[in-house]
Every structure is written in C-alpha cells, then in structure tokens.
Amino acid sequence: MPQLRITNLYIGAIVSLILMVNLTACSPEPPEQALTKEASQSENAQPSNVQSVEVKAVELTVGGKVFAVPIEHLASLLPAAQFTPFSTVGTTSFLAYFSAAWLSAHVDGYQPILNKGFQGDTVYLAVGEQMKKDYARLHPVSMNLWYKREPYGNRVIMAEKEFNTGFYVIQPIPYQSRAGYEGEQWFLTETLPDETKPYPTGPRWQPMICSRKTGLIEGARVKTKCAIKAQIADDMFLQVDLSSENLQVRELLLSVLGKEIKSWVIEKDVNGDS
Amino acid sequence: MTAKIQQGLDAVWSCFAVLFFLGLLIWQSAQAETRGPIKVRTDNGTFIFPREFAAADIWKTLKIKPFETNYFLFRLPSTYAEKNIQGFAAIENYFEQHVVVTVEVLTKKRQVELQDIDSSRCRQASHDLYPQSVPYKRCEYRKHLSSDGIAIKYHLNGENNQYYREVEALIQKKLNEWKVS
Numbered sequence: 001m002p003q004l005r006i007t008n009l010y011i012g013a014i015v016s017l018i019l020m021v022n023l024t025a026c027s028p029e030p031p032e033q034a035l036t037k038e039a040s041q042s043e044n045a046q047p048s049n050v051q052s053v054e055v056k057a058v059e060l061t062v063g064g065k066v067f068a069v070p071i072e073h074l075a076s077l078l079p080a081a082q083f084t085p086f087s088t089v090g091t092t093s094f095l096a097y098f099s100a101a102w103l104s105a106h107v108d109g110y111q112p113i114l115n116k117g118f119q120g121d122t123v124y125l126a127v128g129e130q131m132k133k134d135y136a137r138l139h140p141v142s143m144n145l146w147y148k149r150e151p152y153g154n155r156v157i158m159a160e161k162e163f164n165t166g167f168y169v170i171q172p173i174p175y176q177s178r179a180g181y182e183g184e185q186w187f188l189t190e191t192l193p194d195e196t197k198p199y200p201t202g203p204r205w206q207p208m209i210c211s212r213k214t215g216l217i218e219g220a221r222v223k224t225k226c227a228i229k230a231q232i233a234d235d236m237f238l239q240v241d242l243s244s245e246n247l248q249v250r251e252l253l254l255s256v257l258g259k260e261i262k263s264w265v266i267e268k269d270v271n272g273d274s
Numbered sequence: 275m276t277a278k279i280q281q282g283l284d285a286v287w288s289c290f291a292v293l294f295f296l297g298l299l300i301w302q303s304a305q306a307e308t309r310g311p312i313k314v315r316t317d318n319g320t321f322i323f324p325r326e327f328a329a330a331d332i333w334k335t336l337k338i339k340p341f342e343t344n345y346f347l348f349r350l351p352s353t354y355a356e357k358n359i360q361g362f363a364a365i366e367n368y369f370e371q372h373v374v375v376t377v378e379v380l381t382k383k384r385q386v387e388l389q390d391i392d393s394s395r396c397r398q399a400s401h402d403l404y405p406q407s408v409p410y411k412r413c414e415y416r417k418h419l420s421s422d423g424i425a426i427k428y429h430l431n432g433e434n435n436q437y438y439r440e441v442e443a444l445i446q447k448k449l450n451e452w453k454v455s
Binding site: 071072099100101102104105108109111112113116117118245 | 329330342343345346347349374376377378395397399414416425427429
C-alpha cells in the first residue's frame with residue numbers, strides 16, 4: 001500500500017509538471033515572439049519584414065482589404081488573448097486594441113483612467129461587401145424600442161437628457177439583466193422614439209446599449225459601458241465600448257479611430273501583389 | 275474493505291496534491307509580474323519608474339509586459355503631489371486627487387500636430403461612481419515639452435487647478451529622473 005501511495009504522488013507530480021508546462025506555454029510572450037507566431041499561425045496574416053527586430057506592423061487580409069496593423073494595436077498580443085481559444089482575426093472582421101494612453105493622447109477630453117480602471121479597449125472592425133449588407137439591415141431591438149413593442153412595451157423615457165452624456169435615457173421595464181452580468185441594461189439616444197411616426201431610416205435611429213456591471217478583480221467596483229457603432233468607410237464598420245464620461249467625446253474619438261484605421265489600409269492585391 | 279478505503283484516501287490525496295500545485299502555480303504566475311519597476315521602451319529612449327507611480331493599481335497594469343510604445347500613462351499619487359506641491363489637496367469632495375498623466379513621445383507626424391501646444395480646457399463634470407454623483411470643475415492641460423520631444427496631458431479637479439504649473443514642473447522632473455537612455 002505505501003508503494004501505491006508513492007505511485008500516486010508520482011502521478012500527481014507528473015500532472016503538476018504537465019500543468020506547469022502548459023501554463024508556461026500560455027503565458028504572454030514578448031511582442032517579437034508573439035509577432036512571429038501571429039504571422040505564421042493565421043492564414044490571413046501575412047508577415048511584413050518578420051526577420052527584422054524593427055517590425056512595427058503585421059499585414060492582415062480581412063474582407064478583401066489588406067491592413068498593415070501596428071503591433072501595439074494587435075488585440076492578439078493582449079494578455080487575455082493568450083488564454084482564450086478564439087481568434088482575434090476572421091475573414092471579414094478583426095479586433096484592434098487601442099490603449100488608454102493612445103486614446104488619451106489623440107482625443108482631447110478623453111479620460112484614460114476612470115474609477116481606477118484603464119479606458120483602453122478593443123475595437124471590433126467589420127469589413128467588406130457582406131458586412132455592408134449586414135449593417136444595412138434594420139435592427140430589431142431598435143425597431144421594437146421605437147414602436148414600443150415587446151419586450152419593450154413598458155419602456156420608460158427619462159424626461160431630460162442625462163447631464164454626463166447629453167443623451168436621453170430609455171429604460172426597459174422590467175429591468176433587464178443578462179445571465180452572468182449582474183447589472184441592468186438601458187439605452188441612450190439623441191432623439192426620442194415616437195411610435196406614432198414611421199421608424200426613421202435616413203439616418204437610421206439606433207440607440208446605444210449600455211450596461212452596468214461589477215468588476216471581478218477590482219472588488220465590486222461598478223463599471224458602466226456603452227457600445228457605440230460607426231461607419232468609417234463605405235464598407236468598414238467599427239464598434240467600441242465607452243464609459244459614460246467618455247461618451248462626451250465620442251464624435252472626436254470615432255473620427256480619430258476612423259482616420260487611424262483607414263491609414264492602415266494598403267493598396268495591395270489580396271493575393272499579395274503590390 | 276480497508277484496502278478500498280486506503281485506495282480512496284490515496285486518490286483524494288493525489289487530487290489534493292494536484293490541486294495544491296496547480297493553485298501554487300497559478301498564484302506564482304499571477305505574482306510574477308508584480309515586482310520591480312515599470313519599464314517603457316519608446317522611440318526616444320527608455321523610461322523606468324517605480325510601481326507607486328503606476329497609473330492604476332490593478333491586475334491589468336501589472337500583467338502587461340513592457341511594450342515598445344510611444345504612449346504611456348503614469349500617475350502622481352495624491353499624497354505625493356500634496357507633499358511636493360504646497361497647497362495641493364490630496365482629497366477633495368471625498369475623492370483622492372491622483373494626477374493621471376498621459377505621455378506621448380512625439381513622432382515627426384505627431385510633432386507637427388502638437389508642436390508648442392500649451393493649452394487648458396475646463397468643464398463642469400461629475401464623478402462616474404454610481405449611484406454617487408459629485409460635481410466638480412475639471413480641467414485638461416496639454417503641454418509640449420520640446421526639450422524632451424514629448425507631449426503630456428493631465429487633468430486636475432476643483433481647487434487644485436490653480437497649481438497646474440507646479441504639477442507640470444513636477445511631471446517634467448519625474449520624467450527626467452526616469453529616463454535612462
């Protein structure tokens with residue numbers, strides 16, 4: 001029996017060793033190493049000057065366009081991305097990361113730290129003709145809100161615009177909570193919905209969805225985020241989450257992000273010919 | 275019967291050993307990046323600053339490795355600013371007045387945009403701490419530190435706005451101290 005115990009200990013030690021190796025493999029890599037991995041693993045990613053230490057950008061082919069994405073904007077290099085099995089690059093979309101410092105430096109009025117949390121975020125970018133068609137479709141949630149249809153039959157519109165954001169607040173009743181998110185959700189809009197009038201389509205009426213949730217690591221600090229969407233080119237669309245205080249500078253932020261992302265597009269045939 | 279119990283105990287013991295080592299490894303990996311100063315490599319040299327000046331004392335800060343970037347954040351802790359600037363209030367409206375500083379090492383393109391910038395812009399704001407809402411005057415300052423080839427941006431609240439030049443001088447002093455090459 002003592003022999004059996006020793007064997008089990010050995011098994012435990014071996015399993016621990018395997019776990020340690022796995023953990024080491026999952027830990028964030030220095031940019032240079034991760035860059036090589038990014039370029040070699042993704043079918044869409046084509047390395048530019050990978051042999052050089054001075055590599056500053058990685059080429060991604062998305063939605064028929066080639067983007068030279070600066071490495072500091074690669075969402076795949078974020079520590080969190082190292083632990084998730086999901087790719088940050090698809091055939092028609094990719095995630096780009098903009099640090100709180102970058103956004104703060106480029107956008108007047110942007111606050112990089114709020115409630116002790118960094119206000120940098122990933123930007124979801126959708127590209128291509130199919131995305132254009134998808135984004136042209138009407139948004140059922142927005143239409144239901146406008147026409148006061150279920151599940152928003154009892155929606156409440158706050159009488160005055162919110163001081164911090166300059167938007168009207170639409171509160172679904174009963175309060176909505178998603179599983180896993182403790183906080184409620186609500187909507188912000190520049191103009192009031194009116195179910196007696198036709199749904200506006202030019203431009204389309206589409207409120208922002210906001211949610212409040214408790215930070216896991218920061219010990220129950222409440223965080224407020226609102227998702228804003230924008231079309232930055234004929235066939236390029238982005239979505240980014242902003243905290244309510246930074247919503248005040250959303251137009252400038254979207255303009256800066258649009259200009260920056262469009263500057264990554266390089267005139268190159270998707271087959272690789274310049 | 276006794277053998278079966280013993281086998282069961284052995285299985286429990288080995289599971290415990292695995293879980294213990296796993297926990298130990300996760301804890302160690304979480305702690306691994308928390309020691310030592312923060313290092314930022316920029317096109318204009320490297321800046322190394324102590325942890326107490328990290329912009330936000332959270333897990334995310336500590337886990338991000340030094341990127342080669344021309345943009346970074348740090349903060350002057352409220353008590354540090356109070357100690358070094360006469361009149362600066364560490365706490366106002368019940369909130370600690372840490373000074374968060376955005377630093378940008380200017381590339382040629384950005385140099386054109388931010389050359390000689392020395393601006394301030396104020397607005398009425400309120401703290402985003404649901405359900406509390408405390409109004410305050412918040413000003414944003416931008417300054418091109420031409421001798422260092424960098425631009426800084428920082429915010430001050432309420433009465434502390436009158437000390438913005440002193441805060442700027444303290445920021446420049448710290449950056450000069452932290453630049454190693």
